[in-house]
Amino acid sequence: MNVLVYLVPMALGLGLAGLFGFLWALRSGQYSDVDGAALRVLSDDDIERTGD
Amino acid sequence: MPDVLDLSFYAKRAADGTLGMDLAVEGVACGACINRIENAVRKLPGITEARLNFTNRRLHVAWAAGALAPAQIITTLEKIGYRGHPFVPLRVEQEEAVEARRLTRYLAVAGFAAMNIMLLSVSVWSGNITDITPETRDFFHWASALIALPAAAYAGQPFFKSAWRALKARTTNMDVPISIGVTLALAMSLIETANHADHAYFDSAVMLLFFLLIGRTLDHAMRRKTRAVAGNLAALKADTAHRFAGDELVTVPVGALSPGDRVLIKPGECIPADGTVVGGTSEIDESVITGETARRAIAAGAQVYAGSLNFHGALTLKVSAAGKGTLIDEIERLLDKAAGAKSRAMRLADRASRVYAPVVHATAALTAIGWLIAGASLHDALITAIAVLIITCPCALALAIPAVQVVAAGALFRASVILNAGDAIERLAEADTVVFDKTGTLTLPQPRVVNAASVDPQLLQMAARLALSSRHPLAVALSRETSGAAPFDDAIEEPGQGVRAMIDGSEARLGSPAFCGLDSVTPPPNASVIVFSYERRVAQLAIAQTLRPDAVAVVGALRTLGLKLCILSGDRCAVVKPVAEVLGITDWQGAVTPGQKIDFIETLKEQGRRVLMVGDGLNDAPALAAAHVSLSPISAVDLAQAQADAVFLGDWLKPVLDAVTAARRARRLMTENLWFAAIYNLIAVPVAIMGFVTPLIAAAAMSGSSILVTLNALRARMQP
Numbered sequence: 099m100n101v102l103v104y105l106v107p108m109a110l111g112l113g114l115a116g117l118f119g120f121l122w123a124l125r126s127g128q129y130s131d132v133d134g135a136a137l138r139v140l141s142d143d144d145i146e147r148t149g150d
Numbered sequence: 151m152p153d154v155l156d157l158s159f160y161a162k163r164a165a166d167g168t169l170g171m172d173l174a175v176e177g178v179a180c181g182a183c184i185n186r187i188e189n190a191v192r193k194l195p196g197i198t199e200a201r202l203n204f205t206n207r208r209l210h211v212a213w214a215a216g217a218l219a220p221a222q223i224i225t226t227l228e229k230i231g232y233r234g235h236p237f238v239p240l241r242v243e244q245e246e247a248v249e250a251r252r253l254t255r256y257l258a259v260a261g262f263a264a265m266n267i268m269l270l271s272v273s274v275w276s277g278n279i280t281d282i283t284p285e286t287r288d289f290f291h292w293a294s295a296l297i298a299l300p301a302a303a304y305a306g307q308p309f310f311k312s313a314w315r316a317l318k319a320r321t322t323n324m325d326v327p328i329s330i331g332v333t334l335a336l337a338m339s340l341i342e343t344a345n346h347a348d349h350a351y352f353d354s355a356v357m358l359l360f361f362l363l364i365g366r367t368l369d370h371a372m373r374r375k376t377r378a379v380a381g382n383l384a385a386l387k388a389d390t391a392h393r394f395a396g397d398e399l400v401t402v403p404v405g406a407l408s409p410g411d412r413v414l415i416k417p418g419e420c421i422p423a424d425g426t427v428v429g430g431t432s433e434i435d436e437s438v439i440t441g442e443t444a445r446r447a448i449a450a451g452a453q454v455y456a457g458s459l460n461f462h463g464a465l466t467l468k469v470s471a472a473g474k475g476t477l478i479d480e481i482e483r484l485l486d487k488a489a490g491a492k493s494r495a496m497r498l499a500d501r502a503s504r505v506y507a508p509v510v511h512a513t514a515a516l517t518a519i520g521w522l523i524a525g526a527s528l529h530d531a532l533i534t535a536i537a538v539l540i541i542t543c544p545c546a547l548a549l550a551i552p553a554v555q556v557v558a559a560g561a562l563f564r565a566s567v568i569l570n571a572g573d574a575i576e577r578l579a580e581a582d583t584v585v586f587d588k589t590g591t592l593t594l595p596q597p598r599v600v601n602a603a604s605v606d607p608q609l610l611q612m613a614a615r616l617a618l619s620s621r622h623p624l625a626v627a628l629s630r631e632t633s634g635a636a637p638f639d640d641a642i643e644e645p646g647q648g649v650r651a652m653i654d655g656s657e658a659r660l661g662s663p664a665f666c667g668l669d670s671v672t673p674p675p676n677a678s679v680i681v682f683s684y685e686r687r688v689a690q691l692a693i694a695q696t697l698r699p700d701a702v703a704v705v706g707a708l709r710t711l712g713l714k715l716c717i718l719s720g721d722r723c724a725v726v727k728p729v730a731e732v733l734g735i736t737d738w739q740g741a742v743t744p745g746q747k748i749d750f751i752e753t754l755k756e757q758g759r760r761v762l763m764v765g766d767g768l769n770d771a772p773a774l775a776a777a778h779v780s781l782s783p784i785s786a787v788d789l790a791q792a793q794a795d796a797v798f799l800g801d802w803l804k805p806v807l808d809a810v811t812a813a814r815r816a817r818r819l820m821t822e823n824l825w826f827a828a829i830y831n832l833i834a835v836p837v838a839i840m841g842f843v844t845p846l847i848a849a850a851a852m853s854g855s856s857i858l859v860t861l862n863a864l865r866a867r868m869q870p
Contacts, residue, residue, distance in 0.1 A: 102286065106293055110266060117262040124254055134204030137181030 154398065155390070157220035159406035160236040168198050170212040171220055173234040174385035175227065178207045183232070190230050194218055206378040209234065237385035238405065246374050253367045256305040260360040263301030264353070267294045268849075271353040275846050284346055291343040291350045298336060298352040305359050306332055308366065324503040324548045327510060331539050332358060338536045354540050354848045361545050361856045365552045372556045376568045380797065383568075383784055391415075391422035394466075404456075407469050415465040417645075418621030421458045425469040427451065432463030435623065438787055439477070439768045441589040441720025443676065443695055453477075455768065457787045461623055462646055477768070481789070484744055484772035497573050498817075499551040502824050506547060510831075514538045517839050534841045540848050541838040542831050546855035550823030553863035558816035561867055565808035566799040567781075574795035577779035578809055579817030580760045584708060585751065585777070587765030588719035588726055592733070593695040594801060595766070595785035597627045600677060601692045609689050612653065613682035616641060616660045620649040624680040625660065627693045658684040676725050697729065704803040705733045711810065714759070718742050718750055720769045747773035764806055766790055781806055816866050823859050830855045 123129065161169040175187065184202050187209060191200040196217020202209045211223055220236070227234040270290045277287060306329070313325040332355045339350035389404045392414040399414060404422045407413065412428065415421055421434070433445040438457045445461060448454065454467065455477060518535035522528065558575050562568075569575070586592050602610060610631060617629040619641035641651035648661010659666045659682070666683040668690075673679040677694035698704075709715060716737040719726045723740030730738040739750070751773055754761050763770070763777035766786035774780040774793040782794035791797055798805035834851055837843060 102289065106270070106289075109269070110293070110297070113262055113266050117258060120258050121255060124251060124258070129254070131203040131205045134184060134202065137184060137204060140181055141185045 155221040155224075155401045156406075157224070157236055157403065159403050160238060161220050162238075163215070164212060167215060168212045169215050169220075170199075170210065171223070171236055172239055173209045173211070173223070173227075173236050174382040175202065175207050175209050176233040176235070176386065177231060178202070178204065186230055187227065187232060190226055191223060194222060194226060206375075207382060208378075235382075235385040235388060236403070237381065237388065240381060243374075243377055243381060246370070246377065250367075250370050250374055253308070253363065253370055256308065257360070257363040257367050259301050260305035260356060260363050263297050263305070264356045264360040266297055267353045267356055270294050271845060271849070274350075275844075278348055287348070288343065288346055291339075291352075294350060294352040295340055295343055298339075298356050301356055302332060302336055302359060305356075305363060309359070309362065322504060322507050323500055324506075327503065327507045328358070328362065328548060330511070331355075331542075334536050335540050338533065342533070349845050351537075351540055351845050351848065354845060354852060357849060357852060358545050361852070362548055365549045365556075368556045369552045372559045372563075373569075373572070376559065376563055379563075380568050380570075383799070387784075389420060389422050409469055411469045413467050413469060415460045415467055416621065417460060417462050417464060418623050418626060419460050421454050421456055421460060421465075421467065423456050423467070423469045424454070425467045426453055427465055428468045429466035430464050432465050433461040435459040435461065437589045437695075437721070438595075438766065438785075441587060441767050441769055443589055443721050443725055457768070459623055481744055481768060481771055484748055485775055485793070487748070487772070497551075498576055498820055498824070499548075502547060502550075510539065510542045513542070513835060513839070520839075521841075530841075534839070537841070537843045537848070538835060538838040541834045541843050541851060545852050546827040546830055546859045547824070549856055549859050550827050550863075551820050553860050554816050554819045554823060554866050557863050557866040558812055558819075561812050561816075562796070562809060565812065566802075566805045567796050567809045567812075568799070569796045571795040574779060575813045575816050576820070577760075577795065578762065578813035581713070581762035581779055581810065583714040583716065583754055583759045584762045584764060584806075585716045585718055585754075585773070586735075587763075587767060587770045587773075588717055588729055589695065589721055590766040590785060591764050591770075591783060592701050592717070592729060592803070593697055595783065596630070597623075597678075597693050598696045599628055599631055599691050600694045600696055601674075601690075602631060605689045605691065606687075609682065609684065609687060610691075611635070612658060612684060613660055613689060613691065616649060616651055616658055616682070617680075619643060619651065620660070622648075622661075624678055624693050625649065628660075628680060628691060653684065656685045658682070695725075697732065698801060698803040701803050702733060704807045705735065707807050708810065709734075711814075713762075713810070716750075718747050718773070720744075720767065744769045744772050748776050751776050762810070781809060812866070819863060819866050823862055826859060826862065827855065 128135070157171070160171050162171070164170050178187070181204070184204055187202050188200045191197060191209070191211055194213070196214040197211065198214060199210065199212040224234045224236070270293055274282065274287055274290050309325045309328050309332070312323065313329040316323045316326055335351045335355040339352050339355070343350050390401045391404050391407055392399050393402050393407065394412045394414065407423050413422060417432070427448055427450050429450055431447070431449045433447050434454060435443070435445050436455065436458045437443045439455045514535045517538050518531045521531035521534055555572070555575060559569055614628050614631040615635045616638060617625040618632065618635070618637035620643055638651040638653065641649055643649045644661070644665065648659055648665040650657055650659045660680065663669070663671045663679070663681050666681040666688060668681055668688065671679050671681065671690055674692050677692040680691050680693060682689045682691060705715060714737070715735050717726060717730050717735050717739070719738070719740050720742055721740055726738055726740035730736070742750070747770065751761050751763065755778070760778040763774050763780040764782070765774055765780070766783050768787050768789055771790045771793050774782065774790055780794045782791050782797050784797055784799045786794070786797070796809060798809070837847070
């Protein structure tokens with residue numbers, strides 16, 4: 099069962115990475131406009147328009 | 151005289167020297183709007199940032215100072231078909247945004263901890279019935295402790311702080327038993343772990359926090375959502391005023407006016423601020439202030455109040471300090487009195503916790519004593535007592551009411567009712583008497599044509615289209631009869647008389663009887679007449695306050711619900727009587743002063759009645775504050791809206807009925823949930839007292855009861 103000694107901390111470390119990822123996303127305002135984010139992904143704002 | 155729109159009032163300087171402004175945007179319907187708006191605004195000179203928040207329909211714009219006038223942004227939006235309304239973000243809203251983010255962080259930490267501890271706990275539970283070695287179990291318990299203690303210390307803060315505040319004020323609330331339960335469970339688990347025991351309750355403690363935080367976060371999110379909508383509506387309502395700046399006339403937002411400013415009020419406009427008339431004569435409609443629908447003639451020296459409607463003359467007004475003037479003073483005095491006399495009903499959750507906490511804590515103590523007398527060791531007796539505290543976890547109880555509140559507030563929101571006060575749902579459900587104001591509440595906020603049926607429809611449409619070219623209040627009322635028609639191109643307004651235009655080669659006129667070639671007309675009672683003439687055909691259009699379209703049906707439905715109904719109006723008795731008769735309300739009073747409104751409500755209260763006050767005027771504000779619970783239409787003056795527990799939107803009265811029925815259903819579900827939590831405890835406690843509770847049973851009972859309570863709360867969504 100010695101394998102647990104490093105497997106459990108590793109699992110915890112991965113979990114913590116996820117937690118900090120979420121907190122970072124929250125801090126950078128990625129949850130402030132969830133409806134808008136769903137729609138922005140559909141827009142072609144990265145394509146240069148010639149006309150218009 | 152040039153008229154410039156000056157919006158610099160709304161522009162706020164950021165730390166990097168740019169100016170920023172927030173706008174509520176009307177007309178945002180789909181994802182394509184995001185790009186269209188942002189691209190159009192970014193093309194303006196000097197813009198450094200333009201970001202539309204689609205969730206709350208708000209646009210944030212920042213620009214280099216001096217690069218452009220803020221009004222240009224609004225013009226740009228108008229060009230592409232949107233209306234932008236600048237606003238100053240409320241401090242409450244900003245504070246709530248910070249609080250929401252904090253709650254989400256707590257929730258994330260609690261969720262992470264609960265899942266990881268559960269992973270370890272399940273291993274221990276399954277190991278306990280197979281072949282786990284004591285060393286491995288200890289290792290798992292210590293790992294759990296390492297996660298649980300910091301997580302609980304961090305994510306438990308909202309509960310610990312609230313409990314501490316309650317204890318300091320020598321009261322108790324639901325957070326007191328929660329905090330005691332969590333702390334004892336953690337402490338006991340730590341001691342048990344140190345003693346190499348089979349069981350630890352780290353998972354229960356953290357899971358309890360996780361479930362409760364879900365409830366709090368949802369509650370908060372719902373409140374923020376409704377507040378954002380209310381904020382946008384306030385921005386839409388915000389008026390502008392024409393302020394004299396030397397010889398120039400500058401249009402500024404009402405918020406930018408200060409005492410001593412002189413403002414011009416054009417015919418057909420609302421008076422933007424309280425003040426004294428210094429020039430001009432006119433008639434004003436003060437129904438939104440006093441409920442009186444008859445117009446008042448005013449001249450220089452007259453005191454006028456914000457929200458009154460100016461009729462045919464231009465007025466110059468000197469703005470007085472906010473809250474000055476005889477009527478305002480009286481209202482403020484009455485408001486103080488009403489607020490002092492008000493005893494807020496104790497909330498259902500607090501009442502439940504007041505019963506719950508002593509019973510549970512006494513049971514736990516008795517359990518320990520009982521086991522000691524029966525000969526158990528001190529250690530075993532304490533462990534069992536703490537197990538009682540954990541199993542009676544207030545989880546179901548603490549979720550019972552917030553869960554229903556969140557769902558019910560959402561249901562009300564869809565029914566166009568926006569809650570101001572968190573506990574308004576409970577108080578709405580208790581109401582047994584409804585007191586209505588008449589003007590603007592039972593009747594529509596704006597007057598309408600009342601004899602439309604007896605006028606040739608074609609003529610009516612033509613008159614309404616012509617009315618679009620006039621700012622006279624009667625013409626504005628008439629123009630509401632159009633079905634989206636555009637105004638005539640060459641309409642000419644003759645000040646003080648009417649408006650005329652050539653239609654298909656013949657002249658059409660709309661205005662006073664004399665302007666249209668009539669000698670005089672006798673208006674029907676309580677109505678004003680505007681005349682339309684076209685090709686020798688003449689129509690007299692009577693314009694008056696009309697009932698909200700569904701008023702009769704809604705009042706009937708409220709009566710069926712067993713509510714006692716009254717009308718209290720500041721208007722003359724002769725006007726109130728026909729309204730009361732149509733609605734079948736026998737208990738009505740006209741010509742009531744704000745003070746008498748309060749007295750009436752106090753009398754009802756003394757009879758043991760719980761009054762729901764529905765009103766919109768400045769004269770209703772004290773009564774709204776004094777009543778058990780109160781509702782205002784969105785058209786109400788700001789002071790009345792601030793006093794109301796909830797605001798309803800639209801031209802219909804139905805939201806009042808919906809609010810009452812939804813609140814009653816929510817209240818029933820809350821009671822059901824409380825009973826459910828009680829029954830759960832009745833079953834679980836004996837098991838715990840006997841000492842049969844293992845961490846597995848505790849975890850299953852806690853999640854099971856929480857899920858059941860939440861599912862029951864979801865029934866508040868259902869339409870009646």
